[in-house]
Amino acid sequence: GLRGHRGWPLAWRAPTPAKHYDVIIIGGGGHGLATAYYLAKNHRVGRIAVLEKGWIGGGNTGRNTTIVRSNYMIGSNVDFYEWSMKLWEGLSQDLNFNVMLSQRGQFNLVHSDAQVDAARRRGNVMRAHGIDAELLDAQAVQEALPQLDYRDSARFPIYGALYQGRAGTARHDAVAWGYARAADRLGVDIIQNCEVSGFEFSGERVVGVKTNLGTIGAGRVGVAVAGNSGRLAQMAGFELPIESHILQAFVSESIKPCLDHVVGFGAAHFYISQSDKGGLVFGGDLDGYNSYAQRGNMPILRDVISSAVALMPQVSRLRLLRHWGGVMDMTMDGSPIIGPTPVDGLFLNGGWCYGGFKATPASGWCFAHSLANGGHHPLATDFTLERFEKGLTLDEKGMGPRPW
Ligand code: FAD
Numbered sequence: 001g002l003r004g005h006r007g008w009p010l011a012w013r014a015p016t017p018a019k020h021y022d023v024i025i026i027g028g029g030g031h032g033l034a035t036a037y038y039l040a041k042n043h044r045v046g047r048i049a050v051l052e053k054g055w056i057g058g059g060n061t062g063r064n065t066t067i068v069r070s071n072y073m074i075g076s077n078v079d080f081y082e083w084s085m086k087l088w089e090g091l092s093q094d095l096n097f098n099v100m101l102s103q104r105g106q107f108n109l110v111h112s113d114a115q116v117d118a119a120r121r122r123g124n125v126m127r128a129h130g131i132d133a134e135l136l137d138a139q140a141v142q143e144a145l146p147q148l149d150y151r152d153s154a155r156f157p158i159y160g161a162l163y164q165g166r167a168g169t170a171r172h173d174a175v176a177w178g179y180a181r182a183a184d185r186l187g188v189d190i191i192q193n194c195e196v197s198g199f200e201f202s203g204e205r206v207v208g209v210k211t212n213l214g215t216i217g218a219g220r221v222g223v224a225v226a227g228n229s230g231r232l233a234q235m236a237g238f239e240l241p242i243e244s245h246i247l248q249a250f251v252s253e254s255i256k257p258c259l260d261h262v263v264g265f266g267a268a269h270f271y272i273s274q275s276d277k278g279g280l281v282f283g284g285d286l287d288g289y290n291s292y293a294q295r296g297n298m299p300i301l302r303d304v305i306s307s308a309v310a311l312m313p314q315v316s317r318l319r320l321l322r323h324w325g326g327v328m329d330m331t332m333d334g335s336p337i338i339g340p341t342p343v344d345g346l347f348l349n350g351g352w353c354y355g356g357f358k359a360t361p362a363s364g365w366c367f368a369h370s371l372a373n374g375g376h377h378p379l380a381t382d383f384t385l386e387r388f389e390k391g392l393t394l395d396e397k398g399m400g401p402r403p404w
Contacts, residue, residue, distance in 0.1 A: 011177060012184035017191050020217035021047040023371050024209055025224055026196045026232060028052025030061040030172075031349050031356065032224035033179035033190070034364020035371065037095075040186035042365070043372035048188045049218075051211060053195035057176030060226050060356065063294070063326035065249050065283045067262055067271065068358040069106050069167035071133065073125040074396045076382035077335060082131050083379055084362030085166060091361060097178030099170050100276070106167035106262040107136070107145060109311075111156045115266055119162035126164075134163045147258060147312055155310045156267035167262060169273055175360055198235050199346070206236065206345040222347045222371050227292065227327025229350035236343050241332055241388045242351050246287040246325040248296045250304060252318040254278030263311070270307035279321060282308055286328065286354075296323040328353060333393035338366050338383045339376045347371055348385065353397075 023039060025032045028050045039045045050056075068088055070081040092098050110119050116135075123133035137160045142150050150158060180190055191213070200208035200215055208217040223232045227244045259274040272282040284304035287297070301323060308315045331337065331351035336359065341348045349367040352359060366377035376384065382394055 011181045012190050015189045015191065017049065017194065017211075017213055017216050018047065018189065020208075021049045021189070022219045023048050023222065024216060024218040024220075025050045025222045025371075026209065027059070027223065027225035027228075028056035028176075028180070028190060028192065029059045029224065029226055030057070030175050030179065030360035031226070031352075031363045031367065032222075033176060033183055034360050035222060035224060035349065035367040036188045036190075036364075037179050037183040037186065038364050038368035039371060040183060040188055043368055045372055048183075049216070050183070050188060050190045051194045051196055051209065051216075052190070052192045055192050056180050056190060057173055060326040060328070061176045061360075062173055063249065063324055064172055064357045065271065065273070065281050066169040066172050066357060067106065067167070067273065068101070068170055069164055069262075070131055070358075071106070071108065071122065071126060071162065071164050071167065072396060073122045075335075075394045076380055077394060077396055078125065078129050078131070080362050080366070080379045080383075081359065082129065083365070084359050087361030087365065088170060088358075089166075091175075091178070095178035095182045097174060097181060099174045099178055101168065101170045103166050103168040104261050104273075105163060105165045106264065107141060107161040107163050108264040109141070109161045109266040110159050111267045112159065116159055119160070123162050132164055132166050134165070136161045136163050145259075145261065145263060147314070148263070149311060149313055156265075169262065172357065175357075179364070196232070196235075204344050206343055220345050220347065220371050222349060222367060224349040224367065226329050226350065226352060226356065229329045229348065233341070233348070236341070236346055238342050240337075240348075240350070240385070243290050243330045244292055244327050245289070245330050246291050246293060246295075247283065247328045247354060248287075248300050248304070248323065248325045249281065249283045250301070250320060251275070251322045252280040252315070253321050255280070255318065265307055265311050267310070268307040270304060270311065272308065272312070280315065280318065286330070287325075292327050294325050294327060296325045332388070333395045334397040335394035336363070336383050337385050338363065338380045339370045339385070340374065341385060
């Protein structure tokens with residue numbers, strides 16, 4: 001069937017690394033590629049390279065459950081994630097690449113009076129910032145989502161939901177490919193199979209990176225390696241308040257369209273949507289221990305499936321098709337870090353926890369600003385590394401959908 005498909009042009013070049021770049025970004029995930037694109041587009045920085053140890057989008061970008069939303073309520077999180085949502089809304093046009101944004105709406109379910117109050121408060125904060133939010137009662141939820149368990153015997157009765165209509169999903173691979181192609185066209189060198197194993201210093205300042213393809217000089221270096229943030233910081237001689245844990249995702253066999261929205265369970269960490277191909281896509285809690293293994297395991301499978309069945313009992317009749325894991329960069333307050341590090345010339349974008357896919361456009365936007373100008377972008381002033389020393393944490397759990 002593919003015999004006629006020969007001689008296609010490459011979507012991005014495969015350049016040999018130059019000896020020196022103005023900016024090097026380590027990590028060819030969504031965040032690294034978006035950073036390179038906005039550095040070239042918004043700041044017109046001359047020579048930029050993205051160094052990726054494997055293939056672009058092979059990390060969490062290509063492993064996540066693709067939910068995008070902006071239902072945050074603390075500090076910089078509120079306006080930052082809403083700016084990301086706005087960038088998502090124009091991204092296919094901006095990149096000239098269909099990222100398949102599907103604003104199908106997300107329901108965050110609530111199961112107690114206390115959760116109703118917490119959802120009301122969150123919704124009010126969102127609306128005060130011009131973000132769409134609606135508090136729905138149980139009847140309205142049942143009309144929109146008849147497939148959930150509303151029986152008196154349900155383990156966790158549904159009291160209502162906080163609904164964001166502009167939330168939804170986007171195609172994760174397309175995000176990596178779209179940013180890569182657009183960045184390449186602005187002259188960014190995307191170098192795959194290039195692993196950074198150390199830094200070059202001149203005095204106290206980082207002036208380059210050591211890689212399996214040799215040493216490459218740089219004016220500034222940005223780290224955007226998600227679950228490997230701690231390892232890169234260690235190479236540069238400092239520690240991060242980040243732990244790496246595995247988060248797993250699950251896809252069922254394909255079935256006819258039955259779930260029009262994204263649903264977040266409020267009684268356990270569980271969320272579900274249906275893909276264009278018909279599979280139910282869902283996920284839940286992290287593995288409870290630190291790891292860099294990009295694979296799933298049976299205890300979490302059992303834990304997540306039990307939440308699925310509590311919410312939608314009919315899921316128990318489905319067969320599971322695929323199951324995998326990605327390495328999450330968990331900060332202790334659930335919020336990210338974007339900006340300078342204690343090492344001169346070295347900048348960090350990390351600590352995305354469960355929720356960095358939705359942040360991809362704004363993260364690239366703000367990190368590009370930091371790399372071009374130093375300091376923090378005005379939308380990311382709270383996302384400092386120093387906040388952990390100063391006790392200025394933004395305690396908003398990376399899990400997001402839980403409204404308490
Ligand atoms: P990555 O794609 O992981 O990119 C980092 C890159 O750095 C990798 O490609 C890696 O190979 C490279 N790298 C590492 N070390 C080196 C080195 N030494 N040298 C060179 N390159 C290196 N977020 C949401 O918003 N919504 C969701 O629904 C959602 N669901 C998720 C479900 C799962 C199962 C997982 C695993 C994550 C989920 N996330 C979700 C989180 C989201 O995927 C991440 O927060 C985000 O993708 C992280 O940023 P990134 O895309 O740049 O990371």
